[in-house]
Amino acid sequence: MSGLFKSEIKNPVINWIDCRLPLFTMMSKEYGSFPTPKNFNYFWNFGALAMVNLVIMILTGVFLAMNYTPNTTMAFASVQHIMRDVNYGWLLRYAHANGASMFFIVVYIHIFRGLYYGSYKAPRELLWQLGVVIMLLMMATAFMGYVLPWGQMSFWGAKVITSLFSAFPVVGQPIVTWLWGGFSVDNPTLNRFFSLHYLLPFVLVGVIFLHIVALHITGSNNPLGVEVKGPADTLPFHPYYTVKDSVGICVFLIVFSVLIFFAPNYLGHVDNYIPANPLSTPADIVPEWYFLPFYAILRSVPNKLLGVLMMFSSIGVLLVIPWLDTSKVRSSRFRPVYRPFVAFVLPICLVTLGEVGAHSPVGIWVILGRVATAYYFFHFLVLMPVLGKLETTLPLPESISEAVLKAKTLKKAEAV
Amino acid sequence: MADSSASVGHSSDDGVTKRDFLALLASAGAAVTVGAIAWPLIDSMNPAADTLAVSAVEVDLKPILLGSGITLLWRGQPIFVRYRTPAEIKEAQDTPMADLIEPQEDSARVKPGHDQWLVLIAVCTHLGCIPLGNKLGQKRGDWGGYYCPCHGSQYDTSGRVRHGPAPLNLWVPPYAFESDTKIKIG
Numbered sequence: 001m002s003g004l005f006k007s008e009i010k011n012p013v014i015n016w017i018d019c020r021l022p023l024f025t026m027m028s029k030e031y032g033s034f035p036t037p038k039n040f041n042y043f044w045n046f047g048a049l050a051m052v053n054l055v056i057m058i059l060t061g062v063f064l065a066m067n068y069t070p071n072t073t074m075a076f077a078s079v080q081h082i083m084r085d086v087n088y089g090w091l092l093r094y095a096h097a098n099g100a101s102m103f104f105i106v107v108y109i110h111i112f113r114g115l116y117y118g119s120y121k122a123p124r125e126l127l128w129q130l131g132v133v134i135m136l137l138m139m140a141t142a143f144m145g146y147v148l149p150w151g152q153m154s155f156w157g158a159k160v161i162t163s164l165f166s167a168f169p170v171v172g173q174p175i176v177t178w179l180w181g182g183f184s185v186d187n188p189t190l191n192r193f194f195s196l197h198y199l200l201p202f203v204l205v206g207v208i209f210l211h212i213v214a215l216h217i218t219g220s221n222n223p224l225g226v227e228v229k230g231p232a233d234t235l236p237f238h239p240y241y242t243v244k245d246s247v248g249i250c251v252f253l254i255v256f257s258v259l260i261f262f263a264p265n266y267l268g269h270v271d272n273y274i275p276a277n278p279l280s281t282p283a284d285i286v287p288e289w290y291f292l293p294f295y296a297i298l299r300s301v302p303n304k305l306l307g308v309l310m311m312f313s314s315i316g317v318l319l320v321i322p323w324l325d326t327s328k329v330r331s332s333r334f335r336p337v338y339r340p341f342v343a344f345v346l347p348i349c350l351v352t353l354g355e356v357g358a359h360s361p362v363g364i365w366v367i368l369g370r371v372a373t374a375y376y377f378f379h380f381l382v383l384m385p386v387l388g389k390l391e392t393t394l395p396l397p398e399s400i401s402e403a404v405l406k407a408k409t410l411k412k413a414e415a416v
Numbered sequence: 417m418a419d420s421s422a423s424v425g426h427s428s429d430d431g432v433t434k435r436d437f438l439a440l441l442a443s444a445g446a447a448v449t450v451g452a453i454a455w456p457l458i459d460s461m462n463p464a465a466d467t468l469a470v471s472a473v474e475v476d477l478k479p480i481l482l483g484s485g486i487t488l489l490w491r492g493q494p495i496f497v498r499y500r501t502p503a504e505i506k507e508a509q510d511t512p513m514a515d516l517i518e519p520q521e522d523s524a525r526v527k528p529g530h531d532q533w534l535v536l537i538a539v540c541t542h543l544g545c546i547p548l549g550n551k552l553g554q555k556r557g558d559w560g561g562y563y564c565p566c567h568g569s570q571y572d573t574s575g576r577v578r579h580g581p582a583p584l585n586l587w588v589p590p591y592a593f594e595s596d597t598k599i600k601i602g
Contacts, residue, residue, distance in 0.1 A: 156545070160566070163544035167583075178458075182467045184492035184539075192461060279487060279494055281545045285566055299567060304542055304583045361567060 030216055035234035036241055037222035039400050043117070044220070044241075045248030046110035052249055053103045054208070058201050060096040064089075068148065070194035072187045075150035076275040094264040095256075100142050101267045102256050104290035107135060111318075116342055118330030119221040125322035127214040132318045134207050139291070141200040144193040146288055151272030156285045158185045158193070164298075167308040184278060224403055225330025226396055233400035284360060292357030293350050297376070299361045300369040310373070317380045324380055326388030334394040338387050341379065349375045467491075472602035474594070477533065485550040487538060490601050494538040495589060496550045496562075497599070500573060504560060505531050508574035515578075518585045522574045525588050535599065536575045537589050540564040542582040547571060562586070 007018035007025060018024045067086050069078040082089035111131070114120055120128035147158045162179050166172040181188030219228055228234055235241070259266065267289055271282050287295050297314050301307035317324075332339045349372045356369040397403035473490045475497055480486055485498030500508070508522040509531075526534060538546050547562035547569070548554040557563035557570035559578045564570070569582035576585040591601040 160543040160545070163542075166544075178462050180463075181461055182463045182492055186467075186492045188464065188467065278492065279489070279546070281565060283565055285545065299581075302580050304581050307581065 030237075031242075032236065032238045034216070034237040035219075035228070035231070036237045037220055037228055037233060037400055038235045038240075039222050039224060039404050040220075040241065040244065041223050042244075042248060043109070043113040043223075045245055046106050046113060047215075048245040049106045049248055049252050050103065050110055051208070052252070053099060053106055054201070054204065057096065057099050057103060058205075060092050060099065061198070061201065064092050064096055065198060068194075070148065070191050072150060072190055072276070075148065075190060079149045091260070094260045096145075097268065098256065098259040098264060100145065100288070101290065102252070102259070103138065104142070106252070107138065108290070111135070112347070114221075115321075115346070116332050117221055117223060118225050118325070118327070118332065120322045121325065121330050122322065124214075124218050124221065127211060127218060128322060129319055130207060130211040130214060132315065134204060134211060136315065137200055137204050137207060141197060141204065142288065142290070144197040144200070147190065147193045148197065149272060150190065150276045152274045152276055152280075152282050153269045153272040153285070155185060155276035155278065156282055157287055158189065160285055161287075162189075164308050164311075167305040169305070186278075221330065222400060223331060223333065224397060224400055225334070226400055226403075229399045286358055289354065289358075292355075293353035294357075296353040296357035296369050297373050299357070300366070300373040310377075314376060317377070321380055321384060324384045326385050327391065327393070328388075329393045329396065334396055335387075335391055336394060337391045338383075341383060341387075345375070346379055349379070472600055475599050475601065477597045477599065481552070484552045485534075487546075487550055490589060494546055495601060496534070496536045496538040496575075496586075498534045498536075498550055500532050500534055502532075504573035507560065508572060508576075511572065511574075511576075517577045517580070517583070520574075520576060520585055525574050525576070525585075527591075527593055530593060530596075533599070534573070534575060535588060535591050535601065537587040539587070540566065540569055540582055541577065541584040541586065542567055542569050542580075547586075 004019040005022050005025070007015050007022060009015045009018050009024055014024055064082065067078065067082045067089065069075055079093070082093050084090075086092075114128060114131070143157075143161060147154045162176055162185065165175045165179065168175070177183065179189070180186065181192060222228075269286060269288075286292075294311050294314060298307045298311040301310050327335060327338070329335055332342050352368055352372040353376070356365050356372065359365045361369065397406070473488060473495075475486075475488065477497065477499070480497065480499045482499050483501045483504075485496050488495050488497070505522075511522070513519040513521075522531075538550065540547050542564065543566060545564050545566035547564040549556035549562035549571075555563045555565075557579070559570055559572035561573045561575060561578075562571040564582065567581050568579070569577060570579035571582075571586055572578050574585075575588070577583070589601050591599050594600050
């Protein structure tokens with residue numbers, strides 16, 4: 001093909017641009033007429049919600065950075081300055097801090113959706129793995145952001161988490177010194193964390209772009225886990241799913257607003273309103289709630305190196321589940337044996353781990369932590385490969401449209 | 417590679433061409449260049465010269481009470497200086513090596529003739545918290561030395577780890593006695 005792209009857009013100005021750079025055609029193809037499975041439930045809102053959340057985080061973050069000072073002597077005071085003196089500074093900061101929590105709530109549900117409906121299976125393995133990379137980047141970004149206010153939990157959280165790397169033999173200590181830029185968490189550490197905390201969200205944008213490109217190549221999974229077979233199975237993305245996503249966005253914003261305006265410090269830790277003091281360790285160092293399950297796994301293992309390796313592999317295992325799950329059937333709806341494990345036992349296991357992570361590792365919490373850690377790995381490393389082979393699955397519907405029509409007829413019959 | 421360049425006419429008997437050599441040389445050159453550009457960026461994150469300049473700290477031991485200790489900062493890290501009681505010294509010296517997680521004689525951790533002074537970097541070797549026990553009245557754990565509140569590691573009166581999850585003994589910083597009542601750390 002040579003010459004200009006032939007745009008079909010009527011407006012002469014937009015047509016002129018579109019012929020030279022077909023952004024408008026691309027958007028209407030990918031988000032207008034894009035054929036999307038017609039049977040999405042509200043679980044399919046959470047990708048769009050995460051996108052909205054990211055935009056909120058970048059926006060509030062950019063404006064916060066205009067008033068924040070990344071220096072150990074001034075950081076804590078500059079955050080108080082934002083809270084007390086800057087116009088709407090309190091709103092920006094509370095939106096940003098609670099926005100991080102909302103982001104993790106949304107993304108954890110998004111991941112659970114993928115696990116329950118088998119969205120990680122062929123041909124969506126790369127799509128899923130890009131998602132895991134996004135989660136890791138989010139975690140790094142959130143961790144470094146939490147250090148910036150330079151309170152007690154900022155400082156000691158940073159110290160404990162960076163010290164994780166000292167567990168590796170020989171290279172461990174040099175890596176920690178390199179991360180710190182000194183011999184303890186200090187001004188160089190705070191400076192680089194600010195720099196990276198500003199950079200990583202834009203790396204996130206890049207990886208999310210790839211995540212979406214991969215999604216638009218394979219097409220979305222759906223609650224039935226049956227591939228789209230023809231036009232009867234799909235709806236154009238706009239207006240059907242732009243509207244459905246809008247409903248979700250309204251609910252999301254309501255929850256977000258309740259947090260910001262009625263309980264802005266509910267998910268935080270009071271100790272972070274004490275300025276960082278390198279000479280006094282808080283009685284109990286607790287990470288933000290979204291890290292608690294992983295923190296619990298770390299502390300469940302009495303050996304330092306093994307604990308660190310277990311914690312990293314608890315996320316690493318997600319990268320390989322497309323091959324660990326041997327079942328031919330995607331959606332757990334048709335897997336009667338696996339369904340209770342993924343829908344109930346795994347979430348209970350994760351909530352337990354979160355609760356364990358919030359308590360000192362003594363008594364019952366040690367035992368609970370070990371049992372839950374064991375189940376977490378058992379689920380992915382044993383249950384997934386073995387059940388996939390043994391389980392008798394329920395019959396799959398012929399197609400999405402057939403299943404949808406049958407459900408409708410049933411409903412009508414019941415109504416009569 | 418060899419197929420396409422055979423027609424160019426530089427092929428030797430074993431199928432390796434001059435073009436293969438050039439590709440190898442260019443890739444190696446590019447790799448070295450990337451490394452040379454990356455290294456200054458990576459190394460700039462290591463401790464700067466002013467951080468490295470070991471600021472020596474002098475400590476006057478006179479005000480320290482028997483059985484207690486003081487905490488000070490050296491290179492941004494907390495340091496414990498503890499005045500050990502004769503019972504604590506004896507306990508540290510008599511500990512069988514077989515009982516230790518990282519076996520080390522007490523004599524290797526103090527200066528000869530100054531058994532009563534224990535100088536340690538007060539950073540738990542597990543994940544970097546500051547252990548309790550340097551001051552009288554703080555929790556000292558089952559071995560009478562130090563207790564880390566973060567994850568429950570315990571150290572004896574020589575600062576050696578006795579109970580995990582910490583894998584190593586507390587580190588001893590470089591220091592020397594300038595007189596009987598004064599030490600210089602660093």
